[in-house]
Amino acid sequence: MGRVFTFKISLFLFFPFWILNGYATTIVVSPVNQQKVISNAFQQLKDGDTLIVKSGVYQEGAILLNKGLTIIGEGLPVIDGENKYENLLVEHDNVRIKGVVFKNSGSSSFTDIAALKIKNSKNIVVENCRFENNFFGIHTINSSNVSYLNNELISGMTKGKPSSNGIHCWKSKHLTLKNNTIKGHRDGIYFEFVTQSLIENNHSVGNKRYGLHFMFSHDNLYKKNEFRSNGAGVAVMYSKRVHMVNNLFAENWGNAAYGVLLKEIDDSKIENNVFHENTIAILSDGANRIQIFNNQFLKNGWALKVQASCSDVELNQNNFIGNTFDLATNGNLVMKSMDRNYWDKYEGYDLNKDGIGDVPYRPITFYSLIIERNPGTLMLFRSFFVKLMDKAESVFPSLTPENLKDTAPVMKKIKHLTNDSVFSNK
């Protein structure tokens, strides 16, 4: 009862207001209507009007939208770029696009042709749209307050057709990316000079290069995302105050694949994430003041590679389970703190039963140092010889760094705080 009542009030309040101002126009385009062409409809509409696009395929070359319209697709209408054009360019504030399929954008080595390009605009919402077989999926330039919600972007199915980034954002701020799925693009999500944005619950899977790639993008929050089976994992570069929470980084296998590559990152937090079966879960190079807290490192080749160029790294309360190497470095690394982690390879004891091992754990093995210097020695992996070497080194340390140790390794797995929804949506 109450809800109906409120609805009536809102109609009463706003509807007449639109009529009075002459903003209430709604046009329907459909292949079976008189009004068949979207770009024609755009010309007839004014800011604040609504265009309803009915099911069908619209091949109109490159369409420009420079009005603040709401476009609603009904029955998944397709705007087809015929592998030649940029399907839709939005160059106006206050645009909302819902339920439209963008297909077959053109591709080029010189210009960034996108299925949907948002340029110099504010207050944009793109939701429940599908992007198929495009070069760039969504391209964002110099815009703010843009939201991409519940979209699905799939590319790379056509042989010979190049694919570029799924959601590409440049020089923008206050973006919200939520619940999007990106597959088969070059980079799933690409940020350059993007600040103060939220990236939440997206699934970037099977992209050719990075699942997520960002540079010079400060003060962003990445939450509950899934980055799986991307060619090179996730690259995070030249950014400050990055906050990554509750994400899943999985199955990023390959010669130069990482769960996360941290390059020149400052003042950032990596918390409660799961790193599962990556060649290198976190590779950190030139990173300063990083807190790595309560993450799960499961079955990775290297859980952590922290180069000596990093400083003030804190590594606390993480679980290290089933990794080939827990920690590797290339020189004289000093951690700010490293304690209360759980290491499945820890062989110490806890005589006073306080849950904390009585002897420190040294995650760097002799062999991990050797393989760091000479990758060919992978040939000796898991050999009896290497086992003996590691054992000898742990009894009489001579080459492994003395100060790299978990001073208080915990005896039992640490309870993990990840929201399970990350996993439910595989």
Added chain:
Amino acid sequence: MKKVVKYVAFDILRNKIVIAYMVFLFLFSMGLFIIEEVPEKSLLSLLTLNLILIPLISIMFSTIYIYNSSEFIELLAAQPIQRKSLWLSFFIGLASALSLAFFIGCGIPVLLFSANSVGIIMIITGWILSVIFVSVSMFISVYIKDKTKGIGVSLLTWLYFTLLFDGVVLFVLFQLLEYPLEKLIIGLSVMNPIDLVRIISLLNMDVSALMGATSAIFKQSFAGNMGSLFSFGVLILWMILPLYLSVRKFDKKDL
């Protein structure tokens, strides 16, 4: 020939050491699978054990058996039996008895707990290792007349393939650090059946182990259709070559 194989194989299967080997393998494997919940982890531990134990038992037992059978061999040599078939019979008898011990000791637990491609590869490579080291022991015992010396050489051979070779590899790899090592690494892996079996097994196991550029080289060379063909070809060569040389020598040997 079949009859000699039969006598040798039955003689070996009654042997206390072989029975102990089989029982130990069985208990160890079962224990590993029961204690460890993840079969993959058990397989990894089992692989480590197998790579040490199979060559050791196969080479030492076979060498000692051949030396202890010198009377038996002489008795048979005076019978109307071809020299070649006599020697091959000993090989087949030893190889099949030790393989059987391995199958029962290790194969059955693996099939019970991890009957997937990884488990199957584990069984096949374990069997191949058994045969290879019987073959190597045949080579040693036909060329060295003195029993003590022969047993010593066998032990050294085992030590060489298990440990010393890898030490040499490490040394060589660091000496040639500046050069592209791909071919060298493949070449070195092929030189030691234990290393080769370890690499093949790890490549097939879904361990996070093999990564980086080197792993790509290994995958290219030893995994996939052509790679498997190549690696198993090399292993078969390891089975045949020492045996072939030993047969040739035995054919002309004065007993």
Added chain:
Amino acid sequence: MIQFSAINKQFDKFKVLNNIELTLQEGNIIALIGPNACGKTTLIKALLGMVIPDTGEIFFDGKSIKKDWKYRNNIGYMPQIGKYPENMTVGQVIGMVEDLRDAQLNKLDRELYDSYKLKDILHKRMGTLSGGTRQKVSAYLAFLFHPHVFILDEPTAGLDPLSAIILKEKILKEKEKGKIILITSHILSELDEIVNQIVYMEEGKIVFNKPIDQVKSDTGKTKLTEAIAQIMNIDKRV
């Protein structure tokens, strides 16, 4: 007929067989004698294919034994020291040898089985047997398959006198059947009664190969022992 043709064999620097030419005919019991390490056993082993000559060939019934093994079906061999797998029982060894030679196809000669009472020791392990008992097993196996040729290396060395007599009678019986019997022994008195041909070797060479009567008449001795002793002495004087 067995024919050794220009057989040479060298162990390291030591010439064990030096240009051996020798023919053995059916119906003879040939004694191969000579001092220790004169090459007797090597010559036998060469005939059995256990030692392979450096040069020369051995013909068995006119066929070279090189790369052949089937001719051994026609040989009964009794080794000097019977070497058997220690942990097999007498019964198993006999069964195995019968099995290996497809014994069911032949009619077996089980005469010595009864006269040596092997039945009583069938369950005993070879390792526990005395030298003499092993010899009995060896003898039994040598005669078992009705071979055409017998090679007996020091056959009576460990046997008690009664068993030795049984063996001698058996050998004579086989001779009657027209077989070739090659015996090495240094207990010459044993051979006196049965041997009809002497092959004397020294340092890898055959010094002479004569019928026993001729040996005796040449030396003027009636006992083989004395005759040989005289030959050896003459040799030393030269």
